Amino acid sequence: DPATVLRNDVRTAAAPPPAFHRGRVALLGDAVHPMTPNLGQGGCQAIEDAVVLAQLAAPDADLAAALAEFTRQRLPRTMDVVRRAERIGRLTTWRSRPACALRAVLMAATARLTPDLALRALDGIADWRPEGPTYAAGTRGTRTAAQPKEHE
Numbered sequence: 102d103p104a105t106v107l108r109n110d111v112r113t114a115a116a117p118p119p120a121f122h123r124g125r126v127a128l129l130g131d132a133v134h135p136m137t138p139n140l141g142q143g144g145c146q147a148i149e150d151a152v153v154l155a156q157l158a159a160p161d162a163d164l165a166a167a168l169a170e171f172t173r174q175r176l177p178r179t180m181d182v183v184r185r186a187e188r189i190g191r192l193t194t195w196r197s198r199p200a201c202a203l204r205a206v207l208m209a210a211t212a213r214l215t216p217d218l219a220l221r222a223l224d225g226i227a228d229w230r231p232e233g234p235t236y237a238a239g240t241r242g243t244r245t246a247a248q249p250k251e252h253e
């Protein structure tokens with residue numbers, strides 16, 4: 102039933118902000134890097150933000166330095182993901198019949214010839230590790246991101 106179809110606009114960060122923080126306030130997640138859902142990364146990037154923020158803004162940290170470092174680590178990475186999602190999203194907005202037919206053929210051929218191509222869109226994204234020990238690792242002692250547990 103068309104009346105039950107939910108239609109929401111999708112928004113994406115038009116341009117990178119100068120920083121993800123000002124003074125003692127930092128933004129994370131969709132509030133600062135909204136992206137199209139085409140890579141399934143909006144929530145993932147918000148979680149990465151939270152991991153880094155928890156790591157840097159420790160109770161004894163210099164907050165100004167911590168938030169500046171948060172911007173340094175997170176702004177370029179998330180904006181890269183925003184642009185990559187946007188590029189893929191553009192393909193989904195094609196409307197003309199010939200363009201849609203071409204897209205369908207390309208998708209089918211790609212899936213058959215190079216099945217892992219779709220996953221390559223996540224190169225450099227899905228293998229992310231925090232730069233230092235995570236908050237959780239710190240509280241547990243010695244485990245760091247560079248030394249994941251065997252089952253991870």
Ligand SMILES: Cc1cc2nc3c(=O)[nH]c(=O)nc-3n(C[C@H](O)[C@H](O)[C@H](O)COP(=O)(O)OP(=O)(O)OC[C@H]3O[C@@H](n4cnc5c(N)ncnc54)[C@H](O)[C@@H]3O)c2cc1C
Pocket residue numbers: 129130131132138140141142143144145146147
């Ligand atoms: C169709 C679609 C598919 C997606 N698929 C994926 C996926 O597969 N993987 C993925 O990682 N991400 C996906 N995402 C993106 C993901 O949903 C978002 O990036 C993520 O939810 C952002 O989290 P957030 O906490 O930053 O913001 P939100 O989830 O928007 O949370 C903000 C919260 O703040 C509340 N709020 C707002 N104003 C106020 C106020 N004044 N006072 C108190 N509370 C307030 C809101 O009600 C909301 O609960 C998808 C998004 C869409 C639209």
